[in-house]
Amino acid sequence: MITDENVQAPLVDPTEQALSKLAITASADAVFGEPVVNGDTTVITCSEVAIGMGMGSGGGPMDENGKPTGSGSGGGGGARGRPVAAIVITKEGVRVEPIFDITKIVLASLTTGTFILLWVGRLFLMRRSSKGPSLSKIRRSIGS
Amino acid sequence: MQRQLKAPVLHISETRGNPVETFNKQTTPIGRVIQVRLPFASIIWHRPLAVEVRQEDTMYRLPIYDSTSRVISSIVLTGLATVLVPFVIRTILLRRRRTT
Numbered sequence: 001m002i003t004d005e006n007v008q009a010p011l012v013d014p015t016e017q018a019l020s021k022l023a024i025t026a027s028a029d030a031v032f033g034e035p036v037v038n039g040d041t042t043v044i045t046c047s048e049v050a051i052g053m054g055m056g057s058g059g060g061p062m063d064e065n066g067k068p069t070g071s072g073s074g075g076g077g078g079a080r081g082r083p084v085a086a087i088v089i090t091k092e093g094v095r096v097e098p099i100f101d102i103t104k105i106v107l108a109s110l111t112t113g114t115f116i117l118l119w120v121g122r123l124f125l126m127r128r129s130s131k132g133p134s135l136s137k138i139r140r141s142i143g144s
Numbered sequence: 145m146q147r148q149l150k151a152p153v154l155h156i157s158e159t160r161g162n163p164v165e166t167f168n169k170q171t172t173p174i175g176r177v178i179q180v181r182l183p184f185a186s187i188i189w190h191r192p193l194a195v196e197v198r199q200e201d202t203m204y205r206l207p208i209y210d211s212t213s214r215v216i217s218s219i220v221l222t223g224l225a226t227v228l229v230p231f232v233i234r235t236i237l238l239r240r241r242r243t244t
Contacts, residue, residue: 032161032173046192054185098211108216112223119227
């Protein structure tokens, strides 16, 4: 028979507790902002929220007396949020306006451009080496 | 004996924001939550998915796209294609030359 005394509260470790709190933080209110009304237009901002967390612990080997030599534990976490779009409600209808993060796009372009330049340069060098010794190498060998 | 509750490793769910009623229209933003739960780590990713618009008898959904991510992905993919395509062509040509 199940009584109130038999029913025990489920064991939830501290990580789970912290995560459930984080999950509340990442609720719909965190992603969708409060509607802003300006005349006939209502705007709702939409953001992306990501939260990560990790924990770890470990211990050293036992000494001659059977006592642990040392132990340690640590944890870390991070959160990020960025605007993705804005919902614009007008008399004419509802539309979704995208929000561009120019800084991120420029950084990605620069990184990709550098990557392309390095690889293309490497390809040209490889072609040179496969054709035979370069002019400078021949000159050096003649000179020596 | 106490039992420990086991949550699924991957959990995907939908969330709904507060509906906004304007001009005979009910607009409800919808989000998607992706949770990855490992024994000592967890990630929660919550992003907007769509807007549900209800007007009298009709109901339609407007998708919300992450334009920044799309632009960045296309830049990176273009870069990879620019590098990989000449590299593959060059490798094929070199192999052909060696066989002949």
